[in-house]
Amino acid sequence: MNNPILIQRLQQALGYTFIRAELLTQALTHRSYGSTNNERLEFLGDSVLNCTVARALYDTFPSLPEGSLSRLRANLVRQETLAEIAITLRLGETLRLGEGELKSGGFRRPSILADALESLFGAVFLEAGFDEAAGVVRRLFDPLLAQIDPKASGKDPKTQLQEWLQSHRQPLPEYRLIGTEGEAHDQNFIVECVLGKPSVITRGVGKSRRAAEQEAARQACEALQK
Numbered sequence: 001m002n003n004p005i006l007i008q009r010l011q012q013a014l015g016y017t018f019i020r021a022e023l024l025t026q027a028l029t030h031r032s033y034g035s036t037n038n039e040r041l042e043f044l045g046d047s048v049l050n051c052t053v054a055r056a057l058y059d060t061f062p063s064l065p066e067g068s069l070s071r072l073r074a075n076l077v078r079q080e081t082l083a084e085i086a087i088t089l090r091l092g093e094t095l096r097l098g099e100g101e102l103k104s105g106g107f108r109r110p111s112i113l114a115d116a117l118e119s120l121f122g123a124v125f126l127e128a129g130f131d132e133a134a135g136v137v138r139r140l141f142d143p144l145l146a147q148i149d150p151k152a153s154g155k156d157p158k159t160q161l162q163e164w165l166q167s168h169r170q171p172l173p174e175y176r177l178i179g180t181e182g183e184a185h186d187q188n189f190i191v192e193c194v195l196g197k198p199s200v201i202t203r204g205v206g207k208s209r210r211a212a213e214q215e216a217a218r219q220a221c222e223a224l225q226k
Contacts, residue, residue, distance in 0.1 A: 002028065006094050013089045014120065015139045020127055025096070027123040030112060032098030038119035045122030048130065049077055052137040061150050068150070075156065076144060080210050083110035085140050086117045087207045090186075110210070157218035161193075164224060171196045173220065175213045178203070188212075193220045200224065 007024070011017045018024040023041075031037040053076050057069050064072075075081070086092065092107035095116055106112050125133035155163070165172055178190040189209045193202045193216035200223050204215030 002094050002096065006090070010089060010091065010094050014124075014136050016124055016128075016132065016136050018123070018127060023123040023127055024120075027119040028094050028116060029096040030098065030101060030106065030116070032101045032106070033096045034098075038116060038122075041119040041122035041126070042115045043122065044125055045118035045120065045133075048121045048125050048133045049118055049137055052134040053077055053141060055134075056138060056141065056145055060145055060148075064150055071155075072148060076141060079110055079114040081144070082114035082117050084206075084208055084211050086113035089117075089140075091116055091120075110208070157214050157221055161217045161221050161224075164221065165195070170198070173217070175216065177209060191216050193217050195220060198224070 011024075026036060027038050027041050029037045031039055050073065053073050054069070057064075057072055057076075061069065061072075091113055095107050095112065097106045097112075101107075101109075101112070121133050121137055124136050162172060174194045174196075176192045176194060178192055180187045180189055182188050188205050188207060189212040191204050191206075191209060191212035193200075193204065193213070195201070200220055202216045202219035202223060204212040204217070204219065206212035206215055
């Protein structure tokens with residue numbers, strides 16, 4: 001098992017304490033580490049996640065049609081969103097990875113982080129049932145649900161910016177990583193979004209490079225609207 005302090009902190013962040021330590025260990029074990037890994041738990045967790053988020057959207061936005069609900073759900077459960085949540089949980093520090101993945105920085109890879117988060121949902125489901133697992137999902141996703149504007153397209157800022165530029169026959173944006181700040185375990189990425197025409201430069205900060213790019217793109221969209 002990994003560092004007990006890190007494991008305890010993770011469980012506190014999830015709002016759930018495991019009784020079966022072996023389930024938690026399996027959820028945190030990547031396939032590169034051994035044959036007993038988190039892939040099957042990920043399968044379960046993905047279903048729990050999709051059902052829980054679908055119900056939350058259904059209840060929160062009673063007037064939205066099926067197509068809009070599906071688009072919002074896809075945006076919430078995609079790999080990038082899951083990875084960003086995993087980063088806030090510092091999930092990467094608790095993962096069990098094979099030597100190759102450790103050397104290549106697998107604990108930062110969005111796909112590995114997203115899969116591990118879904119595996120945790122699956123592990124909670126196996127140990128305590130659907131309602132408990134759904135509660136964990138809701139605690140993590142309710143802040144994102146609260147930020148949703150049902151009148152918006154449901155598209156992320158980078159997609160909105162790209163579509164605006166294409167519709168106006170302008171060059172696509174360039175995203176430049178300016179640097180990072182903070183300790184290795186708690187870094188912020190700084191990214192610039194550079195538009196050639198119209199000439200706009202915005203800067204975003206986030207816990208992952210993608211999050212910083214999205215923030216820079218959001219600011220660029222606001223600048224274009226003005």
